[in-house]
Amino acid sequence: MRIKAVISYDGTNFAGYQVQPNKRTVQLELERVLMKIHKGEAIKVVASGRTDARVHATGQVIHFDTPLNISVEAWQKALNVQLPDDIRVRDVQLVTDDFHARYGAVGKRYRYIWSLERIQSPFRRHYAVFMKGQQPDVKRMKQATHAFLGEHDFSAFCAANTSVVDKVRTIHSLRLEQHPNELHLIIEGNGFLYNMVRIIAGTLWDVGMKKIAVAQVPAILASQSRDEAGKTAPPQGLYLEEVWYA
Amino acid sequence: MRIKAVISYDGTNFAGYQVQPNKRTVQLELERVLMKIHKGEAIKVVASGRTDARVHATGQVIHFDTPLNISVEAWQKALNVQLPDDIRVRDVQLVTDDFHARYGAVGKRYRYIWSLERIQSPFRRHYAVFMKGQQPDVKRMKQATHAFLGEHDFSAFCAANTSVVDKVRTIHSLRLEQHPNELHLIIEGNGFLYNMVRIIAGTLWDVGMKKIAVAQVPAILASQSRDEAGKTAPPQGLYLEEVWYA
Known part of the structure; x- marks a missing residue:
């Protein structure tokens, strides 16, 4: 069984x-x-x-x-x-025996949580990434999210040491939610490369901090080069929320 | 200084x-x-x-x-x-040098959090007390809170092994808040005996589970006997929220 x-x-x-x-x-x-x-x-x-x-x-x-x-x-x-x-x-x-948790997955949703508090809460230290009180421009970040939607080669948003060959994935939705003292990124797609959500999160944060221009994001994607994107955001902000099957 | x-x-x-x-x-x-x-x-x-x-x-x-x-x-x-x-x-x-964190405190607020989820959340295991899916009668609990208000000898709600002699304390407010999958008890008073909030929480929970009658609570207080009250609720649900000074 x-x-x-x-x-x-x-x-x-x-x-x-x-x-x-x-x-x-x-x-x-x-x-x-x-x-x-x-x-x-x-x-x-x-x-x-x-x-x-x-x-x-x-x-x-x-x-x-x-x-x-x-x-x-x-x-x-x-x-x-x-x-x-x-x-x-x-x-x-x-x-049934043809169900397969890995090969049968047709979509996933992840959440990434930044803590925007001025002083880190001891209660969130393992569950959100503390950004030392920095306040990003969320409007810029929201504008930048559009570039990721749809089918793209996500080579620029994949850890360099991966063995996966086909780096084309489809992002179905990507939204930012503002919570008290927190910013959440919720992203759904048909599949995710190694560190993909965390590199997207790191890049969007840099857009919010005006280190990366909104218009630069499509160029980063097109470059297919990991060096062009932002840093890999820390792991404790990331949650795998749901997996869908056909 | x-x-x-x-x-x-x-x-x-x-x-x-x-x-x-x-x-x-x-x-x-x-x-x-x-x-x-x-x-x-x-x-x-x-x-x-x-x-x-x-x-x-x-x-x-x-x-x-x-x-x-x-x-x-x-x-x-x-x-x-x-x-x-x-x-x-x-x-x-x-x-100023006459401020004293302990002797100068004139009031405190505590919060006690019960998790009412059917399956314990790994994320709340240290931050709320999991009640194995039991659903208390919150209306009964609310009725029982009235007995604690005002000045009382709280001997029945104090760990037996305490050295404090004067067990008279005043509770200014005591309320229950319903949150998604959680029940919070918020209690304010001029001072609290050892384990007092946790014994009040344990007793209120028993009222909610119909192990203790609402009308019995004033009698428990009057008994001044620790044996009459409910169990000491576990520590991980308790938060010291605020301390006031004159």
Whole structure:
């Protein structure tokens, strides 16, 4: 039987999603608990994609195969009882064997949160990126978002050390939301390259700080050169919110 | 010169406010940084009151004496640069020598936060108390709040192991606020006994769960017996929000 689950995790104390030697990762915790439930049998967990150290998820999707005949309610309970409390299973579904958390994903939504407070809140230090009281020009940032919409080669917005060849992706929507003392970037697309959201966030911030002109953004995209874009924004501001399947 | 500061801290990784041997406490971190600033001289920090392990503060007040002639802006900067990021100095004022953070306090406001979510959010696990999806009858809780208003002997709502003799305190206001998936208790008074807010919270929760009748609450107060009140609610839901001075 194939099980699909929607999970959330606080990325603060993880070295990211994917298993790495001698590191605490989300996948490691999931597979550790599944091995227990399967009395020592190793169960491989597949996620929609990896997330980096300190990056959060409120709607990561995973799947795994199991010989156990357990109701979805019992699965959710069994997993949440045994998982550490920085990972929670929000939903469990029984799916057909052709469901694949990674290859079947047709869209994702991410959120990036900047804290605009003058003094950093101890309560947001792991959950938003503190910008030392700087106040960006949000109107400029909103103007710059238009350049990203639609299908583009996002080579300029992808970490240089990636092995992915096809860097064409489609951004369906990209909006900025102003919250008390915070600015949120919400971005939806059919797929995202390594560090793509964080480089877009870093570039938009530079536009807001008038280090990059609004009109320069299409040129940065067209350059297909990572050096032209802004810095990769820090991980703790990033949330994987939702993954869609056809 | 006497310096007053308003500080906030995330209590998660502290063994409480007050210095204890071999424990990481808020006072320890403050005094460590002040000793550095004073080139090795020990500076004693006085707070409005102690807070327990895992209890948070958004408006704790402290004072200390210093021979250094530094502007309040420079004090705030110097402290925030050197303090760990789970403590932040929100404000600094120069005060007269008769200001005393503890003895001068004439009122305090605390907040207690219950999480009513069905599945615990990994992001709120240190910042609200997860009630396993239980939904209290908030109307009953609101009715029960009236019993606490005004001047009472709060012996029934004080940890048994306290050395304080006079247990008469005045509660100025006590209200419940409903937030998405959360219930907040906000309580103001002229002073609070050890664990008083957490025992009031635990008792109100039991009223909401129909384990204690609304009409029983005045009788619990009158009993002056700790055994009659509800359990001490867990620390991570509690925030010291503000301290007033005459």
